[in-house]
Amino acid sequence: MKKLINDKSHFLADMMDGLKYRDEKIEVIEETVVVRRNKKTSGVALISGGGSGHEPAHAGYVAEGMLDAAVCGEVFTSPTPDKVLAAIEAADNGDGVLLIIKNYAGDVMNFEIAQEMAEANGHEVKAVVVRDDIAIENEEQRRGVAGTVLVHKYAGFLASSGHSLNTIKEKVEEMMTSLHSIGMAIHPCMVPTTGEYGFDLQDDEMEIGIGIHGEKGIYREKAEPVDKIIERLLDELSKYNEHDDLVVMVNGMGGTPQSELSIVAKYTVESFKRRNMKMAKLLVGDYMTSLDMQGFSLTIVDASDELMKALEAETNSDYFN
């Protein structure tokens, strides 16, 4: 395995040190909990997190207008409840805390345990669980993927606007009913802690419906021109969104060059036109990655007036433009 790391056993610790040096807006407490250097003094605190390997998610979104804290687990491994609790205690300013959890068994369990511990300590805590990955048919079991970053931005805007914890939870849950994603890869990720690829692909194959932890997709096919791939993904996504005015996110999986993301953007826009689907806003970038995987995901969500305002609102995150 070749990786730009020192030793796989302190991958996470080294990354946390690097984050501190990279980003003057944050500080790291309890080794793996990223909080804002300038804690906000009022408004609901937003906390997310999960296994590492999805950078810039989630630590890169600890910024004005987005998250107040991010809890970083080992690569593709949920953070423990004590770390989530530390994040809650650090971020809560008395106006309550919303946990934004991606739907993985470990994350849901550990964040909920932390929620109970925090409630016992007098914190008001609610949680939303993001389940945007339509590669999983069963709605309850759907994984949280790139759409989670749109939840961060939307909830961040709502918190900045002074909404209560209950209102934010309600609005986010309403927004998530139309939030759907699906991803694909032409090269799997190499997991630095195991030295293994998440899955194996032949030189002429692609994998459709991959997860962000190296999970295999729902099927594989001979690799195709990207416009054909986009048709496959939009055929799936368009089953879920009847609304014709959509926010679209083209998300790189970490090893995909920006040139190819631009090409994906082009053919996504063109497919929308052909389908008479309306694109209210297009976001393109590496938002929720899977280490060095080469591939992309598409996310769509109804372009409500409030979401549009949220996406235009200021944030000083370096990773959300």
Next chain:
Amino acid sequence: MKKLINDKSHFLADMMDGLKYRDEKIEVIEETVVVRRNKKTSGVALISGGGSGHEPAHAGYVAEGMLDAAVCGEVFTSPTPDKVLAAIEAADNGDGVLLIIKNYAGDVMNFEIAQEMAEANGHEVKAVVVRDDIAIENEEQRRGVAGTVLVHKYAGFLASSGHSLNTIKEKVEEMMTSLHSIGMAIHPCMVPTTGEYGFDLQDDEMEIGIGIHGEKGIYREKAEPVDKIIERLLDELSKYNEHDDLVVMVNGMGGTPQSELSIVAKYTVESFKRRNMKMAKLLVGDYMTSLDMQGFSLTIVDASDELMKALEAETNSDYFN
């Protein structure tokens, strides 16, 4: 070859279309010339460009506080003089134009031909040639690499401050005397227009001193932990910079995940401490890439007061934080 493209013969055209959709601040003229949608009405216009494959360079830096135009060639191929001329004619508002050229024979020739043509048409045009890559021993032959982006930012600040064309050229040339970079890779880039890797590496090898067009390095070695690699690069760089207060850029080569760039950042900071070298500012990100190459480069430059101000100055580029 697996790539997220439609057809290699219109890679550039598709990417240009995608850029238009991605970035509302820009427009594309003459097919491959990116200019600001809101042209500035006074101040020296800054133009850069070169072969594609280095995204976000250079189109991503067409933004307030940085470039006025970027001329995009085919992958790893210089743009033609007529395109550079079109950029000059579009960007010049009467206060003159500075061309920021990376030191490659084709770029230098084509930009200079365009300069002469533009001068014949009455434009005042000067040029600076960036030669920051110390992998090449002969100073005149050194390639322009990631340091070019610092030149964009510095010159952008100087232009915004109202300096004249001659002054900007002079200040940039002074700044470039201490601008030095060196890069490395653990995986070469796959060039979409040829279907070939830039060079071949065994599973346990790394290449030191690579160029950004898939050029081989100056030597190869067994892959090492990243802290050892950083020592190699800083041993070379520190020969050139006596000044002890430095701006440092850790640049990802396109396929390197953000987690690994953070780890590179950590060990770079630590090596600076051990060497008693002072780091005035650290920039980490994908600034000047080589398609999907996995690797990184380090750039250092003396932290003059004016450069520090330039780096803190506002820009609305999505790619310079």
